[in-house]
Amino acid sequence: MKKITINDMKHHVGEEITLGAWLANKRSSGKIAFLQLRDGSGFVQGVVVKEEVGEELFAVAKGMTQETSMYVTGVVTEDSRTTFGYELQVKNIDVIAEAIDFPITPKEHGTEFLMDNRHLWLRSRKQHAIMKIRNEVIRATYEFFNENGFTKVDPPILTGSAPEGTSELFQTKYFDEDAYLSQSGQLYMEAAAMALGKVFSFGPTFRAEKSKTRRHLIEFWMIEPEMAFVEFNENLEVQENYVSYIVQSVVKNCPLELERLGRDVSKLEKIKVPFPRISYDDAITFLHENGFNDIQWGDDFGSPHETAIAEHYDLPVFITHYPIGIKPFYMQPHPDRDDVVLCADLIAPEGYGEIIGGSERIHDHHLMEQRIKEHNLDPQAYAWYLELRKQGSVPHSGFGLGLERTVAWISGAEHVRESIPFPRLLNRLYP
Ligand code: 4AD
Ligand code: MG
DSSP, rough: OOEEOOGGGGGTTTEEEEEEEEEEEEEEEESEEEEEOOSSEEEEEEEEHHHHHHHHHHHHHHHHOOOOEEEEEEEEOTTSSSSOEEEEEEEEEEEEEESSSSSSSSSSOHHHHHHHTHHTTSSHHHHHHHHHHHHHHHHHHHHHHHTTEEEEOOOOSSESSOOOOSOOEEEEEEEEEEEEEEEOOOOHHHHHHHHSSEEEEEEEEOOOOOOOOOTOOEEEEEEEEEEEEEEEHHHHHHHHHHHHHHHHHHHHHOOOHHHTTTTTTHHHTTTOOOOOOOHHHHHHHHHHTOOOOTTTOOOOOOOOHHHHHTTTTTSSSEEEBBBGGGGTBBBBBBOOOSSBBBBEEEEEEETTEEEEEEEEEEEOHHHHHHHHHHHHHHTTHHHHHHHTTSSOOOOOOEEEHHHHHHHHHHHHHHHGGSSSSSOOOTBBBBO
């Protein structure tokens, strides 16, 4: 018995092989049964012909319930009617375990029902495709940063400081001290950049945000590069090169998944550098000209504003130079203006919203000390961060890319809850 996986069938045309598989779906007539098989690596059709396998095995094939597990043996043939291109002519089936009333049937289900059954919903064709795309984005991320001279550094998850503001922290006990779950590894990555030059992290972050939107998770994964001697515009170039790299990697390496999701690949193929840039000032003018009279200079953008700006472009767009009042304490001021900072958000096309937040960081000791005071941050908790500005401080910049929003955009998923295996949402900690 030659045990292989579905994604390897292309190397075994004409051979008899065995798959460990589950039954995703089936249809049959009196003489022939078509089994939709899945094994984790992919999906393939198994064809069972009664005249060839005999009455008994044919009855087994016809009687199997959805999600029954089995070893199935057959001959690999080419099948030019499907993009996958191969089929299995079944000769034998050894049922391992039957499945009883699998809840996720091929019919439509409501969102809450699917979310309650996330542990099983993950097996569906669409969720499988999104997880494969998520994996490709992660793989391409490591490849991009490793090829460009970055070192992976892992910041802590339990922290004593709050880089993105204190309102959204998960607090916990650290023996006798108070600790917080990390909202961003940035401050630690700045220390690491002073040791290793160009660094990136990839890890979970936590925000107790009371937002119930298609873009917000309570626990999400972030990629955070940080670079010494890199200034504002150079930072944007790294971001656009990185984002176009991951999108093109998915286009190249996940064609079956994109097809299964019905994604319009031509929209992804267009994602090439350079990306457009619009200043916050010009974005406000644009919004006023387009009927958004609810927003004033100094306000942060909501999703409708971001979407209106993004719809103007086919590419992700950088919104640059936000007002100092709506951004965190660590951002470098504009050299000629004291009301805006050297930051940019990258807004994805098609209404997926902000996928990156980034900036040049303050490197002047005196200014950083002043900002920590103005923001009423605990000077002791930030002492080490301030000290970085005393020991050969250099201009440096970085950014954070939200993995789930990026995967939702590339996959065309409606909601970020589909781009993470077990989403943590407002009011959802199960399963
Ligand atoms: O813009 P944010 O808050 O930036 C930072 O945390 C910086 N310290 C990053 C850095 O410069 N190293 O978050 C970065 C990205 C957002 O653009 C978004 O993609 C994602 O993280 N994000 C979320 N994704 C899902 N659910 C949420 N609640 C998110 N909050 C932020
Ligand atoms: Mg942001």
